[in-house]
Amino acid sequence: MSKHFTLAIKMVVVSVVFSAAFSACRKKDSTKVDNTTPTSSSVVSDEDSLKYLMYRIMQVTYVDGGRNKTTDLPTYFWYNQVPQLDPSSNTYVTADDLLSTMRTYSKNSAGTVLDRYSFLDRTGSLSSSLQNGLSETFNKVSATGNYGMEVSYASDGTKSYLYIVYADKNSPAGQKGLTRGDEIIAVNGDSNISYDGANGTNVSKVTNAIYYSSSVTLKVKKAITGAEVTYSLTSGSFTINPVLFDTVYTVNSQKVGYFVFYTFTNTYNTQGASTLTKSKLDGLFAKYKSAGITNLIVDLRYNQGGSVTTAEYLDSAIAPASAANKTMYYYQYNDKLTANLDGTGLDASVKFPNVTGGLNLNNVFFITGAHTASASELTLNNLKPYMSVKLVGDTTYGKPVGFITFNISKYDSTHTKQYLADLYAINFATENANHVGGYYTGIVPDQAANDYVNVPWGYRNDDENLDRIFNYITTGSFARTSANARVLTETTANQRAAIPSSIASPRFNGMVDYRIGKRIQ
Structure with a gap:
């Protein structure tokens, strides 16, 4: 079976490999497909390649044809509401910009945008996490894994507090004994962490320390005993215990x-x-x-x-x-x-x-x-x-609604494969x-x-x-x-009581059907 789209543009060859290719593309021969997607310039960068291939999978077809096979198989759930766009236009600096624009057309009869969900995963860690039960990496710069806990602000009606709402038993936080109900009273020695709004300085400080750092020190008041204990955590990979x-x-x-x-x-x-x-x-x-x-x-x-x-x-x-x-x-x-x-x-x-x-x-x-x-x-x-x-x-x-993932890769002029992103664009409802x-x-x-x-x-x-x-x-x-x-x-x-959405979690929100990927012969 050919799994690639092939484009000869300025000596750059790009292709897409599906982690969820369907049985319709199981064939031994390779057939080039006419490029029906509008282009205003040559695809020369990785980002251009990603924009083009993402748009084609969502709006045109996910297969490259073959004898007696339809090539009119867009995968996006709301493809017929999206007007023809030029993915290589300078209007879209990144593929994320293009995807954000496409999402805005997914409206119901009342004009409400339904797609709050489609996104690109440029690290590939989500697929490994969900399929193999391994922790995700939120800090894309240097950290490995994460602390394995979620936090939230809460209020008693007069004052705000910061709490651990849960910790995976196998995670760095769970292994140290942190658990639900433990109150965080200082982060990296800083006790000025009261809730100051979703975009507040304190909230940003706490969010970066808890979710996007490789190490953190927390002073905690234990839920049951009330004892104050200081924990030093290093982010790490772990097998998830849900x-x-x-x-x-x-x-x-x-x-x-x-x-x-x-x-x-x-x-x-x-x-x-x-x-x-x-x-x-x-x-x-x-x-x-x-x-x-x-x-x-x-x-x-x-x-x-x-x-x-x-x-x-x-x-x-x-x-x-x-x-x-x-x-x-x-x-x-x-x-x-x-x-x-x-x-x-x-x-x-x-x-x-x-x-x-x-x-x-x-x-x-x-x-x-x-x-x-x-x-x-x-x-x-x-x-x-x-x-x-x-x-x-x-x-x-x-x-x-849910996703069937597509793994998008680029093959350069030396035929070297380069991973670009996993596409999570809404494919089905239930x-x-x-x-x-x-x-x-x-x-x-x-x-x-x-x-x-x-x-x-x-x-x-x-x-x-x-x-x-x-x-x-x-x-x-x-x-x-x-x-x-x-x-x-x-x-x-x-x-x-928890203050709703007081801290934005970086954890995945959605449902994925990975079984189709296992049908690839």
Whole structure:
């Protein structure tokens, strides 16, 4: 199969290699394609090459043709709303500029731009992270990996505080013992870190230190003991453990499983071997099945998505036996891909397996928030046609669309391959078995609840989300009992709710289907 577009322009040869090439381009012969994309100048730089190839994949075709093969296969979900553009125009200094312009045309009937998501990954670290379960590198200058934690500002109504909202157990932060509810009181010896707005000097200082540095010193007040401890961290690579916390509660004589899941790393890596994600989930659901849980709580309040195959794993493990062999979700593509499903090898839908996980649940509760996105939303939406699904927390992010990645490389005049970027441009949308999707403004919870970030994982009396859920299991209503209301009222002064979007996380937000890449022969 030829995987390359070939352009002879000023002795520069550029090509594109797909990490997700479809079966339609499986052929032995190589056929050049007429360049139907408008060009106003010769492609002479890496950035020009990237602009041209990105535009062609999105708007013209992802294959280079061949005998009896269509070359009219644009991949962008909203390609037919984008006018003809000149990717080599000086109007677009970078490929990112061109992509930003293209995104602005993805409007619904009300004129709202829908594509908040498409982007270029120029390091390639995201693909490795999601597929192989390895940490991403946020600092593109010198750091390796990251600290493996997320932070947020919080408020008690009068004052702001900075908290660790979670830390991966395998990460540099987790290995040092940092965890949810630990208050950061100084960064690199500087205690002037109070919240001063999304674009404030303090927020920028904290953001750079936590996400874009190779080393940092944090003075922390521990969540449980109140002791002040100083930690010195060095960013590093680690194998992701997406399960931050898990336990089994007894509520009104019922066994209730609870776990916190922060990213959808693949269950199998690029070599086909099971990942730590799979082994952790296998063990978790085996424990819940053995315990005979009748209710399950899945905490996705900080889960921004990842691989759709992991969403399918969770849905299959949670769904009732009656869902077996039935539709889990439908794919939607642009009209040209849809008209060529057989030739492209794209799936129209995904079904539940022959046998589901074996749990017999009365309810599954999802704790959600503004960061709950894409694969997280897919997971809970897929289950709604088949069982009682309840959401508690805040409205989700709103991302019913996903990516199939394209790896773009350049071959120069010496035939040396040079990686340029991975393209993540929206290729598909999803709907559940009842054809419910399109939740671009997010999914509203059944019960609103505050996210008190100073409360450690699993503290059922202080976590409003858990309190509401336990009330529902006990009484059939999310309303607080008088006893629980009193407990929460007595501790209100110590409860500090997250300030939404107070710090911008560099973590990936989206869902990706990597399986198509594995179909390349």
